[in-house]
Amino acid sequence: MWNPFRPKQEEKQKRIDEALSRSTERSKATGQSQEEVLSPSMEENCRRFEELFRDNDTIICRKIQNACYPWLEYRLYYSDGMVNTSLLHDGVLRPLVESNEKPGRDLAESLSKQILTASDVQISEKWKDVCDGVTYGDAILFLPHSSRALILSAKNFQLRGVDEPENERILSGPREGFNESLLNNLTLIRRRLRTHDLKLKFRTFGRRTQTKACVCYLDSLVNKNILKLLEDRLNNIDIDGVLDTNYLSELTRDSALSPFRSTGYTERPDVVAAKLLEGRIAIFLDGTPVVLTVPYLFIENFQSSEDYYLNFFYTSFSRMLRILGFFMTITVPGFYIAIVAFHHEMLPTPLLINIASERTGVPLPAAAEAFIMLIVFDILRETGVRMPSNVGQALSIVGALVIGQAAVEARLVAAPMIIIVGITGITALLVPRMSAPIIFVRIFILIGASVFGLFGMMLTLCTLFIHMLNLDSFGVSQLTPSGKLQFQQIKDMAIRAPWWKMIQLPKRTAWSTIRQKTPPRRKE
C-alpha cells in the first residue's frame, strides 16, 4: 500500500547503489573482480589462492616436481568430490612428473600443447577465471615464474539420471527428461536437432552464484526482434543469485501484476525441440531441469506434447476437454452461488426443493460456505503434495470421511457444496499449468457472483477476457498472435489437425509473427 513516509525514489536508489558498491568491494577483496590478474611469482599466487579459499577444507593442494628438471615445481589445486581423479592422474600428474622434454620459453603454451594430455586445457591470467574454474570442478595448475595458470577440465559430479519428469507424464512417446546439468540438457537437444542452424549462446547470471545459462534458437526461423528484446531484458537482470528459471521468468515478464505466465516452461527435450522448430527461443539454466520457452501463447497452457504422438481425434477431444475444464473450474463455484443465492427460479422445481432441503439448518450463507470449502480443498491438495507417502492413506481417509461426510451430517456444510467443490477441484487438475492463475481467477469470479449474482459473474468474466486480450509475451500478443482473433486460428488451436493436413498448408500461419520466415512445407 502507499506509505506517505516511504523514502523518495532518489534516496532509495542511492541506498541501493551504496549497498552494491559495498558488496563489490568485499568481493574485490575476495578476488572475484574482473580485472585482477595473477602475479608472476608462484609463491604469491599460491598464497593468495589459499587466502581466498581459507576455511574451505574441500580444496586439495598437490605439489609436483618434474623428475628430470627438479626446478620445475608445480602446484595443483582442485575441489575434492568435484573432479575425476583418474583423469587428473593420467592426463595431468603423470605427464608432468614423467615428461623429460625441456619446456619451451612459454611454459604454459608448451605444457598445454605438448606435455599435458587432458582433453580441455585453458590458459588464463585472471583471478576470476581461476575462482570460477575451481568452484565448478576444474583443476588449477600454477606454474613457476609465470603469471598464467592452467585451468584443466576434469568435472565429475554425481547427477540425477535422465528419467521422465513427474509432472509431464505422457501415455506414449519419448520418456527422456532434463536433469540438472546444463551440458547434458544441451546434448539432449542437439541429438534431436542435428543442424548447424541451432545456436547456443552462453551467459551467466547472479553475482554470487555465477550460474551458467544458455539461450538456444534456430537461426533461420527465429524472429530477430523477439531475440533482441529477450537479450535486452536478460542483460538488465542484476541479482545476487539465480537458482531456477522461474527467477528469470519473473524478472523478464511483461505485465508484472497478471496472474498469467508470459514464458513457457517444460522439462521434456521433445517439447523444447518442437518449440525451437516453431521459431521460439529456449533458455536453459545450469542446476535446474526446467527450461523456459519464449514467447508464450495462451493456448499453450492447454497443449501437451503427446497431442502430436497420439491419434488426432483423441487429442482434439482431449484439448477441447482441457479448455472446458479450465472454464468449468473457474466458473462452477460462482455459478452455483449465483443460482442458489440470487436466481433460484432458474433451477427446475424438484432440484430446487432438494437443494433447499439440503441447505436448511446450515449456519453460513452459501457464499461463505463456498469460500471455506474451496480453501479446505486447497489445503488438502497442498498437503497431498508435500506429505510423506506413509501418511497418505490416513490423510485421504481424513479428507474424505471427516471433512466430506461428517461435515455434511453435522449440518456444517450442505451436500451440494461438496459436489461443487469436488467438480471444481477435479477439473482444475485437467490443466496443471494454470494452477496458479486458476486460484486467483476463481476467487475473483466467486466474489463477483456473491455480490451481484449472474450479472456479477458475467462482469467478472468479461473483465477476465479483456485482461487476456491485453496479455503480451515478449512483444507477441498471447491471445491473438497474428494480431487478429480469427476463427480459423481458434479452430487450429482448439483442435489438432492431422499431420497430412499440416503438410499441405503452411503450418499454423499464426506463428508467422514468431518465425521470421515461414517456409511452407511441401509434400515430398
Added chain:
Amino acid sequence: MIYVILVVLFAGILCIDYIPRRQVMTRPLRLWYLGVCLFCFAVLMLDQVGVPFPRIGTVLIWMIQKIFGV
C-alpha cells in the same frame, strides 16, 4: 454503506492510478485530474447525503419544452 464504497473508490483511484503516474503528468493536467475527481466525489457524496441537486433529465426536459414547445 454507500459512503464507504465511495470513499474506498476515491482512495483507490488516487492510490492506484494517480500516485504512480504523477511524474508523467504535467502540472496543469495534475490539477485538472485532482479537480475533477474531487468535484465528482463531492457531488456524489452530497447526493447520497440528500442535497437536492437538480436532475439532468429534469433540466433537459424543461429546456426542450421551452425551446420546442413540446
Added chain:
Amino acid sequence: MKTIHDNPVSSREMVRMIILFVFGSSVVMGVNPRTMQDAWICLLIAAAISVPVFFIYARIMHLMDGKDFFTCVLDWFGGIPGRIVIALLVWYYLYLAAVVVRNFSEFMEIVAMPETPQIPMMISFLLVSAYLCKSRIQVISQWSIVGLCITVGIMIITVLSTVASMRPQNLLPILEHSPPVMMKSSFEIFAFPFAECVVFLPLISAAKHGSPYKVFFKGLFYSTLVLMVIILRNVLTLGPQLMEAEYFPSYSCARIMEIGSFLSRIEGTISINFIVSGLTKTSLCLYSGALGLAKLLNVPNKLDLIIMPIFLFVLMLCALSYTDAVQMFNFLDFYPFYALPFQVIVPVVIWLVGEWKAHSKKTSSVQTASQPS
C-alpha cells in the same frame, strides 16, 4: 512483433462494433413500442431516414482522408470554434455513456435486485467499461468479434425457444396507426439507436483500409436486420398491447422462453446480451469522449492518464441523470429533441465546413497550377 496494438482495425471489425453498438440498449429497452404492431414498419422508415445522415457521416470521414477526426475539426474551424464543437460532442458522448449505464442499473434494479443500491452496480459496470476503454480500440474490436457472436447466438436461441408461442395474427392489423404517429415513432427510432452512431466519427479513422461509406452502410443494414428480428420476436410472442405496456419487452419475452420441459425462467441469458452489448456501447462512448477530451487538454497519446477522471465524471452524471425509472422512460419521448443538435446539426455543420475547405483547397491548387512558372 505483433502486439495487439500493432495491427490496424479492419473495416469488418468496425462494422461489428457498429452492430453491437446499435444493439446496445435496444436489446433490453426494446425499440420504440409506441406503434405496437407497426413498429417494424417504423423501423424500416427510420433506417431510410438514417441513410442520408449516415451518408453525411461517411462523407465527413472521406473529406478527412484518414486523419484524426478532432485534429481535423480544430484545423477546419480554428481555435475557439473548433474547441466548442469538440466540447459539444464530448458532452454528448459522455452523457450517452452515463445514460446507458443508468439504463443498465435501472434494469437490474427493476428486474432482478430491487434491494441492492444502484451506485455499486453503476460503479462495477463503469469500471469494466473503463478497463475496456483503457485497452484502446484494437482490444475493443477483438472483444466485439466475440461479443457479437455471443449476442447473436443468444438472440437466435431466444427466437428458437419462443417460436412455439408466436402467433402471426399479432401482426394484424397492419398500418393501423396514422402517418403522423408513424413518422414520429420513426423519428424516435432514428434518434435512438441509429443516429447514435455519431459516436463512431472519431473512431472510423482507426480503420485504415476500407471506405467509410461501406462501413456505415453495412453497419446500418446489419443492425436494421438484427433489430427487425428483435421487434418481430417481441410482437409475435407478446402481442402488441403487452409489448407496449412492458418496460422491458425483450426481457418479458425471455421469461416465457422454455427449453424442453425442465428448463424455464432462464431470462438471465438475456442479461448476458445486455452486459456484453452495454459494455461495448459504454466503452465506445467513453473512448470517443476520452479522445475528444485528450485533444482539448493537449494530451494526445496518453489516453490512460485521463480515463479515471472521465470515469468519475460519467459516474456522477449517471447518478444525477434521472430521479427514477419513470423519468427515464419519459425522457425517451424528449430524447430525439435533445439529441438532434448533436446527431444532425453539428455533423452537418462539420460537413459543410469540410466541403468548403476541400473546395477552396482545390481552387487554390488549380490557381497555383495555372500560374505561369
